[in-house]
Structure formats: structure tokens, C-alpha cells
Amino acid sequence: MTKQFDVVVIGGGPAGYVAAIRAGQLGLSVACAESNPYADPKGEPRLGGTCLNVGCIPSKALLQSSENYHLLHEGFAQHGITVSDAKIDIATMVGRKNKIVDQFTGGIKGLFRKYKVTFMPGHGRFVAAGGAGWKLDIGGEAVEAKHVIVATGSRSRPLPGVPVDNETIVDNVGALDFKAVPKKLGIIGSGVIGLELGSVWKRLGAEVTILEALPTFLGACDEAVSKEAWKVFTTKQGLDIKLGCRIGEVKQGKSGVSIAYEQDGKATTLECDKLIVSIGRVPNTDGLAADAVGLKLDARGFIEVDGHCRTTLPNVYAVGDVVRGPMLAHKAMEEGVMVAEIIAGQAGHVNLDTVPWVIYTSPEIAWVGKTEQQLKAEGVAYRTGQIPFMANGRAMGMGDTTGFVKMIADAKTDRILGVHIIAAHASELISEAVVAMEFSASSEDLARIVHAHPTLSEVMHEAALAVDKRALHF
Ligand code: NAI
Numbered sequence: 001m002t003k004q005f006d007v008v009v010i011g012g013g014p015a016g017y018v019a020a021i022r023a024g025q026l027g028l029s030v031a032c033a034e035s036n037p038y039a040d041p042k043g044e045p046r047l048g049g050t051c052l053n054v055g056c057i058p059s060k061a062l063l064q065s066s067e068n069y070h071l072l073h074e075g076f077a078q079h080g081i082t083v084s085d086a087k088i089d090i091a092t093m094v095g096r097k098n099k100i101v102d103q104f105t106g107g108i109k110g111l112f113r114k115y116k117v118t119f120m121p122g123h124g125r126f127v128a129a130g131g132a133g134w135k136l137d138i139g140g141e142a143v144e145a146k147h148v149i150v151a152t153g154s155r156s157r158p159l160p161g162v163p164v165d166n167e168t169i170v171d172n173v174g175a176l177d178f179k180a181v182p183k184k185l186g187i188i189g190s191g192v193i194g195l196e197l198g199s200v201w202k203r204l205g206a207e208v209t210i211l212e213a214l215p216t217f218l219g220a221c222d223e224a225v226s227k228e229a230w231k232v233f234t235t236k237q238g239l240d241i242k243l244g245c246r247i248g249e250v251k252q253g254k255s256g257v258s259i260a261y262e263q264d265g266k267a268t269t270l271e272c273d274k275l276i277v278s279i280g281r282v283p284n285t286d287g288l289a290a291d292a293v294g295l296k297l298d299a300r301g302f303i304e305v306d307g308h309c310r311t312t313l314p315n316v317y318a319v320g321d322v323v324r325g326p327m328l329a330h331k332a333m334e335e336g337v338m339v340a341e342i343i344a345g346q347a348g349h350v351n352l353d354t355v356p357w358v359i360y361t362s363p364e365i366a367w368v369g370k371t372e373q374q375l376k377a378e379g380v381a382y383r384t385g386q387i388p389f390m391a392n393g394r395a396m397g398m399g400d401t402t403g404f405v406k407m408i409a410d411a412k413t414d415r416i417l418g419v420h421i422i423a424a425h426a427s428e429l430i431s432e433a434v435v436a437m438e439f440s441a442s443s444e445d446l447a448r449i450v451h452a453h454p455t456l457s458e459v460m461h462e463a464a465l466a467v468d469k470r471a472l473h474f
Helices: 014-023 049-056 055-076 091-114 194-205 221-234 329-344 373-376 393-398 426-438 442-446 458-467
Strands: 003-011 032-034 119-123 123-129 133-138 141-150 154-156 184-189 207-210 240-242 243-252 257-263 266-272 274-277 282-283 316-317 357-359 364-369 380-387 404-410 415-421
Touching: 003 014, 003 123, 003 133, 014 049, 014 091, 014 119, 014 329, 032 133, 049 055, 049 091, 049 119, 055 091, 055 194, 055 207, 055 257, 119 133, 123 141, 141 329, 154 458, 184 194, 184 257, 184 266, 194 257, 207 266, 221 240, 221 364, 221 373, 221 404, 221 415, 243 266, 257 329, 266 329, 316 329, 357 426, 373 380, 373 404, 373 415, 380 458, 393 458, 404 442, 404 458, 415 426, 415 458, 426 458, 442 458
Parallel strands: 003 032, 003 141, 032 119, 141 316, 184 207, 184 274, 207 240
Antiparallel strands: 123 133, 133 141, 154 282, 243 257, 257 266, 357 364, 364 415, 380 404, 404 415
């Protein structure tokens, strides 16, 4: 007999597995299909999608390992700690990363059992409307669902003429599994992945050159942050970032890769041992048989959805990287929760205006809301307060005073419109700004909240005071 569910989720990444768990918690019968190539020891696809298998989680493990190695060489001496004969064992480092991935992806299967989610290994696709609502095929098995949640995620955008073998020319997948530190590492694209993974291998000793098409650096960030990041990454850390590059022929030889490119009208070549291609991501809709059921995609290939992730088909939703909005795991998870709650008759909600961004470089970069250049373009009158970590006792004690917090508030209402941080632990600090903005707080509200001393969060407090030109410690 054909299996029937209230909800079938196609895709077990952050959007899909969270949607399935929430649907299970709400008492719906739910199955989750997953067909990725990241097999567990049983030969089943691992849950967790790009984030847990080849994205956020493994990259953060390597970022921490490489940061520790870097501190040993350049950070601890100021504390009077010197170590001679420090060694690095890439196999152990990568092995630790793999263990973390195993533990977390296996953990989701445990959560599925706990919340009675049926895990269905296999590729999911639409067959037709009908039956309980929708007829689907999951790995050759016929399934019917009242509601379908498409959470098929995204994959690396390919660069025409540059074949990724994930050995020498790699994307985010291969870049997490180098067997040794490349002597010369080339990266195409100075976005989030290029900077994070470039930082990992740079700290471990690689000579890193990043070729970026745009003439600007980190254009999505507030300009004050991108300027500071440029200074730190290029001058202090030695990342060689070349802007305004036009990539030509990429040739792979026995000893590495040669990339012909043009910068400022000058043709030149970059020779490297490994090349990371990180020029963005594209939504996964292949093989979903969207056409067969009339599921509408937008001009850029994303599944078209409204503010509640409803597609153009009845009782079919799409969440995460496969729909508009930032390709971020936390945005994907919240969309998964929202849709499961809507299906269960509740009022789900996601506010895309307060989704925080984080880039896990050192220093970290994090922001929420509008940048100063966006507000200028929109003609909004605003006030800003910017405070450096140099003025903070905790940062001084840690020995890491790089960066600042910049707060932007509406000139008339004082409502916080954006907060931009470049500093150690910016990823943690940004949460306060997210909460403040979600509750439409003013800079005055934040200025009147007691912040523990001595903490890095005092810089947020001072930035709020600085909006009103009354910072106390700067
Ligand atoms: P990205 O969109 O952040 O950066 C891609 C960069 O490549 C851009 O600067 C773009 O101008 C450049 N580029 C595009 N075509 C090019 C070409 N032909 N030659 C040279 N440069 C070119 O994309 P990225 O870094 O691949 O990351 C993909 C997505 O993954 C991000 O949008 C982000 O949402 C997500 N991600 C998030 C992380 C986080 O939250 N910390 C970590 C890693 C990825």
C-alpha cells in the first residue's frame, strides 16, 4: 500500500530536517527524503545538508583549529607564552572535523526517532497532484502527502570552463579535506566561503591569492566594516586579494593549476597547487519534476514563494536556499519551523529584515539590518555611533582589540536600523542587536540596559551611547 503522510519534506538540510522535527512535534505524520552523496557508515545519506556535512559546521571546526595554531605562533607571545617545536598534523585536524560531522549528522537521525519522523533515503520528486494531495516518488517508492515542503538547498555555482574535481580544483566540499597545506592556494571569489576557507589555509601556512570579479570588496557589508576588513586581511594577515579580475583560461596540469586573468586591462597568470572556486551558489531544483506539476520558478531559478513560503501550488511550500533571501542556515531553519507551524494551523512567522549575517574570519564580521550606504541611497536620515574594541577592558585583556561596533539609528525615531560589528566573537555579540531590532528598540533603549563588566558586549552599549554622542569610555 502507498505510504501516506500529512507532510513529506524533500531534503534533510537545516530547512528540511528542522521542518520535519517541528511537524513531528506538532503531531503531524511526517517523512523526510534525503539523497545526498555523504553516506554514513551504514551507506545511508547523512542528514544535515550542506551546513552539517560540508559547510557551516566542518568549516567552523577547521577555522578553530587553524586559529589555535595561528595563536600559538603569533598570539600567545604577548601573554609571555612561547612554544617551540609546535607541529601541525592535518590528518588529525581533518579527522576531528569529520568526527564532529558524524556526531551531529547522526544526532539528527536520533532526533527523527524521538519526534517520529520517518527518514526516507532516496531522491524525492513530484509525480502528480492526487491521492491524499500530492503523489511523490522517493527513491522509487510511491508516497502520498497532504502537504509537501521542498527544502532541496543549493550547490556551488560552477564557473564555465573550470571543472571541479574536488582534488586540485575544489569547491566548498574539497576545500575542507586537503591532505596537506597547499604551498600556493588560489581562490576565485572573495565572498564568504573564499574568505573563511582562505583564512583557514593561510593560517596554516599557505600563500593565498584571491581573485575577485568585482572592483569592490565585501560590498554587502557596511563600508566602514569592509574597509577595516580589507586592512586587516591584506595588510596584517597577508591575504593577497585582487579586485576587478576577469578570469580567462584555467588549465590543470600535473603539478597544479594555472589561471589566466586580467586585472586593470593587464593580462597575467596565477600558478597555484590548489584552486578553490567560491563564486556563489545556485538553487537545487533539478530532478524535482517541478515542470510535471507546474511548480513555478523565478527568473533566477529559485522556487517562487510568498512571505510564508507558500509556492504557486496548493499545500506545497519551499524553504531555505531553494527560495529567495539569504542562503543562511539559520534563515532556512526558521522558515522550516514557520511552515510546519502553518501546516499545523498555527501562525508561523519569519522576519527577513532581522536575519543576522556572520562571516567567520578573524576578526569575525557580523551585521543585522541596513548598512549606512543603503540608508543613504534610500534617503533615510540617520545617526551613527561607532566604538572601537581598543576602548574595551575585556578585549584588552584578551589581547585582541581589533575592530569596532557601529550602530545606526533613525534620526527622528531613534529606532535601530542596523548594527555592524567586526571583532572577535562578533557572531555572538550580534544577537543582542537582533533582539533589539526585532523588538523595535531605540539606541536609547540599549544605552539604558545594564551590560556586564568587563565584557565585549560593553562596546555595543557604548556604540548605543555614541549614537547620542555621549559615549563614556571613548
Ligand atoms: P558569495 O556570494 O558570498 O561570494 C561570491 C564572490 O564571488 C562574490 O564576491 C562575487 O563577486 C565573486 N564572483 C562571482 N563570479 C566571479 C568570477 N567569475 N570571478 C571572480 N569572482 C567572482 O558566495 P560564496 O562565498 O560562494 O558563498 C555562497 C553562499 O554560502 C553565501 O551567499 C552564503 O550565504 C553562504 N555561506 C554562508 C556562510 C556563513 O554564514 N558564515 C559561510 C559560507 C557560505
